[in-house]
Amino acid sequence: MQFKFFVCNFICFASDFIYMQTTMKQSLKIFLGEILNNDEIKLMNRSFDVIGDIAVIEIPPELEAKKKEIGKAILNFKHIKVVAAKAGIFEGEYRTRKLEIVAGENRKETIYTEFGCRYLLNIEEVYFSERLGNERIRISQQVKEGEKILAMFAGVGPYPILIARMKKRENKNVEIYAIELNPVGYKYMVENVRINKVNIKCILGDVKTETPKLGLKFDRIIMPLPKDAENFLDTALNAINDRGIIHYYGFSDNTKIFAEEVKKQCENFGYGAEISDVVACGAYCPKIGRVCVDLKINKK
Numbered sequence: 001m002q003f004k005f006f007v008c009n010f011i012c013f014a015s016d017f018i019y020m021q022t023t024m025k026q027s028l029k030i031f032l033g034e035i036l037n038n039d040e041i042k043l044m045n046r047s048f049d050v051i052g053d054i055a056v057i058e059i060p061p062e063l064e065a066k067k068k069e070i071g072k073a074i075l076n077f078k079h080i081k082v083v084a085a086k087a088g089i090f091e092g093e094y095r096t097r098k099l100e101i102v103a104g105e106n107r108k109e110t111i112y113t114e115f116g117c118r119y120l121l122n123i124e125e126v127y128f129s130e131r132l133g134n135e136r137i138r139i140s141q142q143v144k145e146g147e148k149i150l151a152m153f154a155g156v157g158p159y160p161i162l163i164a165r166m167k168k169r170e171n172k173n174v175e176i177y178a179i180e181l182n183p184v185g186y187k188y189m190v191e192n193v194r195i196n197k198v199n200i201k202c203i204l205g206d207v208k209t210e211t212p213k214l215g216l217k218f219d220r221i222i223m224p225l226p227k228d229a230e231n232f233l234d235t236a237l238n239a240i241n242d243r244g245i246i247h248y249y250g251f252s253d254n255t256k257i258f259a260e261e262v263k264k265q266c267e268n269f270g271y272g273a274e275i276s277d278v279v280a281c282g283a284y285c286p287k288i289g290r291v292c293v294d295l296k297i298n299k300k
């Protein structure tokens, strides 16, 4: 019954997402048709992201002068209250990105809802990607009764909160710890744990120092820091149980080679690793994608 509920939820989420992207693209053309010519519309043809009631758009340099008009046109979408233009790339330790409000209300905080979980966040001060919803549910569905889980690099809490809520509905007991370095991300995670009425031990600090301090062994460790995960693999290996699972994220142009490299790194640290799955989960830039390798670790 519970499983069916989540399969239905997942199918609805995926089809809604595709439907939204298609209809938004079509509507975008209609709304922009009033202010841009056909060539300019083609430049804007990338679909935009929507986090809560904020649309995040990319303004091509050729259309910089028209960004406010474009923003106003996007406000025609019923549920959009703010239009923010990307003003940089994800960068720094906190993986945040500068945004410029080009239309609508002057705020960057919103509430994003996904699979029945609600996340309050400031889209500029913390990292959040609504494109990883399928990946979060994929991992949540693997979690079994009695697991002790460590969500490293937890951000505003989307992985641990979804797992906690899903297992609560399934009447499964799990113990979850979540570590985040960005104080703003940590503050939102604590608030989101409260909003979603789940039980997660939230920790502010560096995974490198906070994980050993817990003095615990985990059945599952999630490592969603694709840019730097290799610097923390030893920390995860030291904290994983024998036959525990590590979900290791990275960027690569070849999922198979990437998975083999991660397995080799585990072996170099003296651990056996069996690759149980390799999943491409989104684009980083043309030709390079985000990859998750699921590794079953055995302590030799």
Ligand SMILES: C[S@@+](CC[C@H](N)C(=O)[O-])C[C@H]1O[C@@H](n2cnc3c(N)ncnc32)[C@H](O)[C@@H]1O
Residues within 6 Å of the ligand: 093, 094, 095, 126, 127, 128, 129, 132, 152, 153, 154, 155, 156, 157, 158, 159, 179, 180, 181, 182, 185, 205, 206, 207, 208, 224, 225, 226
């Ligand atoms: C790519 S984001 C992922 C956030 C979240 N898991 C999500 O999916 O929305 C990586 C997060 O790790 C945090 N971070 C970076 N280095 C860290 C460290 N050494 N210890 C703990 N958190 C760290 C960043 O602040 C950021 O929130």
